[in-house]
Amino acid sequence: MTPTEPSAAAAGTTTATPTPPHSLWRDVRDAMRGTGADYTRIPLRRAVFLLAVPMVLELVLESTFAVVDIWFVAKLGPSAVATVGLTETFLFLLYAVGMGLAMAVTALVARRTGEGDRAAAAVSAAQAIWVAVLASLPFAVVGIVYARELLQLMGADDWTLTHGVGYLQWMLGSNVVIMLLFVCNAIFRGAGDAAVAMRVLWVANGLNIVLDPILIFGLGPVPALGVEGAAIATVIGRGTGVLMQLWILLRGSPHIRLATSQLGLQAATLWHLVRTSLGGIGQMIVGMTAWIFLMRVLAEVGSEAVAGATITIRLMMFTLMPAWGMSNAAATLVGQNLGAGHPERAEAAVWRIGWINMAFTVGVSVMFYLFPRELMGLFTDDRGVVDIGAEWLRILSYSFFVYGWWMVAVQAFNGAGDTVTPTKINLVFFWLIQIPLAWLLALQLGWQATGVFWAVFVSETSVGLFTLWLFSRGGWKTAKV
Numbered sequence: 001m002t003p004t005e006p007s008a009a010a011a012g013t014t015t016a017t018p019t020p021p022h023s024l025w026r027d028v029r030d031a032m033r034g035t036g037a038d039y040t041r042i043p044l045r046r047a048v049f050l051l052a053v054p055m056v057l058e059l060v061l062e063s064t065f066a067v068v069d070i071w072f073v074a075k076l077g078p079s080a081v082a083t084v085g086l087t088e089t090f091l092f093l094l095y096a097v098g099m100g101l102a103m104a105v106t107a108l109v110a111r112r113t114g115e116g117d118r119a120a121a122a123v124s125a126a127q128a129i130w131v132a133v134l135a136s137l138p139f140a141v142v143g144i145v146y147a148r149e150l151l152q153l154m155g156a157d158d159w160t161l162t163h164g165v166g167y168l169q170w171m172l173g174s175n176v177v178i179m180l181l182f183v184c185n186a187i188f189r190g191a192g193d194a195a196v197a198m199r200v201l202w203v204a205n206g207l208n209i210v211l212d213p214i215l216i217f218g219l220g221p222v223p224a225l226g227v228e229g230a231a232i233a234t235v236i237g238r239g240t241g242v243l244m245q246l247w248i249l250l251r252g253s254p255h256i257r258l259a260t261s262q263l264g265l266q267a268a269t270l271w272h273l274v275r276t277s278l279g280g281i282g283q284m285i286v287g288m289t290a291w292i293f294l295m296r297v298l299a300e301v302g303s304e305a306v307a308g309a310t311i312t313i314r315l316m317m318f319t320l321m322p323a324w325g326m327s328n329a330a331a332t333l334v335g336q337n338l339g340a341g342h343p344e345r346a347e348a349a350v351w352r353i354g355w356i357n358m359a360f361t362v363g364v365s366v367m368f369y370l371f372p373r374e375l376m377g378l379f380t381d382d383r384g385v386v387d388i389g390a391e392w393l394r395i396l397s398y399s400f401f402v403y404g405w406w407m408v409a410v411q412a413f414n415g416a417g418d419t420v421t422p423t424k425i426n427l428v429f430f431w432l433i434q435i436p437l438a439w440l441l442a443l444q445l446g447w448q449a450t451g452v453f454w455a456v457f458v459s460e461t462s463v464g465l466f467t468l469w470l471f472s473r474g475g476w477k478t479a480k481v
Contacts, residue, residue, distance in 0.1 A: 034195030085310030100281030109190030114339020143172020204241025279419030308388030331415030406464030
């Protein structure tokens, strides 16, 4: 059933020059340093390796920061964790725009790179930076002016309304660094410069981790800023990463360079990018707003339920980031190989990565099932929070074997530039199934947090199976970007 990898001749990769053998050490070194390799022509196994290794390591550190950040904040109590969780419900809307735009950027840059038109890839990258900056402005204004009202809307407790307003103002008010971090790394991934994206996040998140305890608890002349300090550390770390990204783009990386003549606004290209990104933004908004509704339901249950769910999501992010890194590699390979006219090679890459992802996520499932309380206990000793989080970890463990395939299949659609199909799928499974089912089970039938967790299991297992089936039909191969 799984397509086999096409021969070199079928993929159009025949070359008269023999390629020297590559040792594992040499491949690891090249993956970490980055190369100018053509991912549409080199052996598929090596292409997957060179892209996946830095993408996995990039997201592992990103998820490490998420876990470390919540570990420090958890020392301030369940309400502080709930502050982060409730703020993230609004950040999810921002992430929806940033990640949706990033999908379009990766698809466009990858397709132009695969076609051999690096100048067009650079123009698309420059316009994406403009869109990111413009899109960040409304979020900044709303976050700074209406922070308290937004937290009240989400059912925040008195502690959060007293101490958490500054946290939300910092996170939303400076959201341009989040947007640019998403978009610029999407440029690098689409071009095939995965090692550059990895190094940027290493610097940004490494700085963030160092600053977190200093600003949260205080050190020497630095006062203890509490939960607000976590937000300031995030802004400094990510802002540094953005400056590094822009410098590399202007200086030039192995696969892409922005010339100063390409930095001006170009209406036609910008509008094409916006149109292409609408499907990705819609895709993410559907998923993210579904999570907002789930958090609102959990807030009705209590702060312990919100805190338990927040820690669980961070654990899930931490453990699944390698799988997302593999999936991002699939998006780049699909986009570039479709651009080069090798759809069979694009499909073979997705199946290869999908099997690797499934093996990994099954391992995560076993860990979640066997040690849920121990994992939650790393972050909090509040028994109520541990009980709720451990229950969700165990329920999640039942569906991860499907989740790994879903990640790759969705990124295959996105990498091909077909972001509309996943949006329609998410609309049905998240809005029409997950939200009503969570409300019914949790509040109407009295299952409380357990009802939310089972609603997530049902909807996300179903969406994974359906998306994989749709991918196997092959319609994504004809997507135009």
